[in-house]
Amino acid sequence: MASITQKIIDIEPVEGCIASAMRVLGRKWSALILRDLHRGPKRFCELEHSIEHITPRVLSQRLIDLESQNIIKLEAGSYELTSKGYDLIPTLVQMASWGNKYPS
């Protein structure tokens, strides 16, 4: 009982907050970039190689998006997660576990 109530309370007033997360994660490749950077800093070309099929144009766009939202930062030629970006990892884990339970 309490847990269901809790969930409602958690979500109820914060639809804008869900939208905030979606602004970060809602575009193609974003989650993959975060997953990659979660393992450690990477340079542009490293990301380009580890994320199959992404084009430099889109990678560049996504990196600019994420940087402008302070999810990642460019440090000495490498991109790395900020703490704000790192805090998104639990959400990614949660999504992955759902996707794992219900493969499509």
Add this chain to the structure above:
Amino acid sequence: MASITQKIIDIEPVEGCIASAMRVLGRKWSALILRDLHRGPKRFCELEHSIEHITPRVLSQRLIDLESQNIIKLEAGSYELTSKGYDLIPTLVQMASWGNKYPS
């Protein structure tokens, strides 16, 4: 240390799983519809009224999407979450809590 390693292991092999979740949550209004249905079954016009600014066309599209993915089902004139849809709530809560911590 262990927790970081754990996270990497959780995410590493399942990029397709994150994509699965994004196919559900990645469209506009989807999260709001799930949040609403999480409180209980609702009819078309109830959703239409509780979700401000959504047009019937888009609501209809989203409902069809979600139903075809077995996230919701139509039961006696009302839409309700399936267990698959209900299992998405923790992700929504996680996203909301992130968005709450970092308001945009």
Add this chain to the structure above:
DNA sequence: CAGCATCCAGAACGATACTG
């Protein structure tokens, strides 16, 4: 009430080629 049909504007993405 519960949608569906049309039309349209803009965003998002992909392919390819090019530059400092």
Add this chain to the structure above:
DNA sequence: CAGTATCGTTCTGGATGCTG
């Protein structure tokens, strides 16, 4: 290496009006 420039397509969603 680290991107940027151009071009074209597809995808999305908003506006509006109609139907059983």
